[in-house]
Amino acid sequence: MRIGIVCPYSWDVPGGVQFHIRDLAEHLTGLGHEVSVLAPSDDETPLPPYVVSAGRAVPVPYNGSVARLNFGFLSAARVRRWVHDGRFDVLHIHEPATPSLALLACWAAQGPIVATFHTSNPRSRAMIAAYPILQPALEKISARVAVSEYARRTLVEHLGGDAVVIPNGVDVDFFAHAEPKAEWQGGTIGFIGRIDEPRKGLPVLMEAFPRILEALPQTRLLVAGRGDEEEAVEALPAAMRERVEFLGMISDEDKARLLRSVDLYVAPNTGGESFGIILVEAMSAGAPVLASDLDAFAQVLDGGEAGELFVTEDAAGLADSAVRLLGDAARREELRAYGSRHVRRFDWSTVGADVLAVYETVTDGAAAVAPDERIGLRARFGLAARG
Incomplete structure (x- = not known):
């Protein structure tokens, strides 16, 4: 499977989301899948072979921290080129509600999209205010994943819809x-x-x-x-x-x-x-x-x-x-x-299998699943309806 993963935060400033994406990419590569990760990074940052730089990020206050994000016309062009050249079977976007590569990728993507929501912020006025802008992009998402019940609750309360909870993974x-x-x-x-x-x-x-x-x-x-x-x-x-x-x-x-x-x-x-x-x-x-x-x-x-x-x-x-x-x-x-x-229960052998089950359900390979089983999978993963 050709898998594109979008990291919203700068690769050169380590954080939980970056580590999760790194470990997921390496786990999937180890299973024989072809993985490409698009992430912001400074020019001098050494990158693993599976990471494509989208250019330098800028610091933005976000959720009680400072996130380094990449957004703008130049970034949008890079995202479109990466999506076009990648010909991915599935695009996995992390934190699509942030003004970042993730949101740009939602706008640019045409095929199946899986989105993972990491943020837990039950009182995000910014997310509520931004909903009209986010809605067209979020409607393109085929399946939603939250890393915890609290991230799922933030998604439900601010953006609507639902998600399956799949925790962050660790190589135990x-x-x-x-x-x-x-x-x-x-x-x-x-x-x-x-x-x-x-x-x-x-x-x-x-x-x-x-x-x-x-x-x-x-x-x-x-x-x-x-x-x-x-x-x-x-x-x-x-x-x-x-x-x-x-x-x-x-x-x-x-x-x-x-x-x-x-x-x-x-x-x-x-x-x-x-x-x-x-x-x-x-x-x-x-x-x-x-x-x-x-x-x-x-x-x-x-x-x-x-x-x-x-x-x-x-x-x-x-x-x-x-x-x-x-x-x-x-x-x-x-x-x-x-x-x-x-x-x-948090080992990648378990978490990775759950993520792959979501990928397989939103791709054309899901057509081989019996109709009643496919309906059950869609209910489990909170998937958008498809014709």
């Missing part, structure tokens, strides 16, 4: 088989995320950290991600700052090793999350997880069975839970065991 074995790193072991808490993006919650963890150190003075906090390191610790007493180690941007291999090494992974995010891929990666690596009780996080953690939850933005609650877990090896082992079983 990649994380499970990573080698721990000795210097990252022994009373360590891990955090991975953009340091200077408040919704990732590092300030909440920093506020909790003195209380953790008061109970467990030998604890270390390992922080991986880009941002202003000095600003991140400025609220900490000077004597405690040496207990925080900044690792900067790390490779996928080192991320897996970090998650395999820490005694506790903390996700103190404050909002704007539709899924929580880092929680799945942490569970895959066997790291006990402590996360804020965002709806999306609670769903990924099976209501608190696969990882513990604390009240969002409650630094004292975070600290108390972290101290208790760091002092209770048996409880951490329980979380490891449950998480390792639970996380298998």
Whole structure:
């Protein structure tokens, strides 16, 4: 199958959507499909062979973060050329409601379109206001996928229609088989995320950290991600700052090793999350997880069975839970065991099969399916009616 995938966000600034698209493309390629990904990127960015650059992106505030998007007449021409030359059996567009390559691809496409919605934002006035502009493009979509129930709810409430929920995928074995790193072991808490993006919650963890150190003075906090390191610790007493180690941007291999090494992974995010891929990666690596009780996080953690939850933005609650877990090896082992079983539902072997089932249903190959079975598949995947 010839598959075109459109990434709305700049390839050179890593994020959850880009990682999802990268891993999906590599999984599909490994199965023998021909995959091309169109994404914004700077000229000097090294790209995998399956990625086609649509040119440089510009930063735009979006959903509590800053998204780097590519939009305009030149971009539209590049999208049309890529769609025309690709002759794709199916076009898979991510975040088609953003002013980006994704929306341009919706306008340019003629064949079957699958759209994945990642955003969870129940109060998006911008999305409501933009609906009249988006509607003609969205009506061309053959099937809709949401990465979580909360992303699905955002879609339903703001744009209408429905979607099948297929979560983000993870190569579970990649994380499970990573080698721990000795210097990252022994009373360590891990955090991975953009340091200077408040919704990732590092300030909440920093506020909790003195209380953790008061109970467990030998604890270390390992922080991986880009941002202003000095600003991140400025609220900490000077004597405690040496207990925080900044690792900067790390490779996928080192991320897996970090998650395999820490005694506790903390996700103190404050909002704007539709899924929580880092929680799945942490569970895959066997790291006990402590996360804020965002709806999306609670769903990924099976209501608190696969990882513990604390009240969002409650630094004292975070600290108390972290101290208790760091002092209770048996409880951490329980979380490891449950998480390792639970996380298998997010492995690409399962997620990829579900995505391919959607592709196959919207392409001409679906004509070979018996009519009653085809109707059932369309109901399952929230597909548009076809003649």
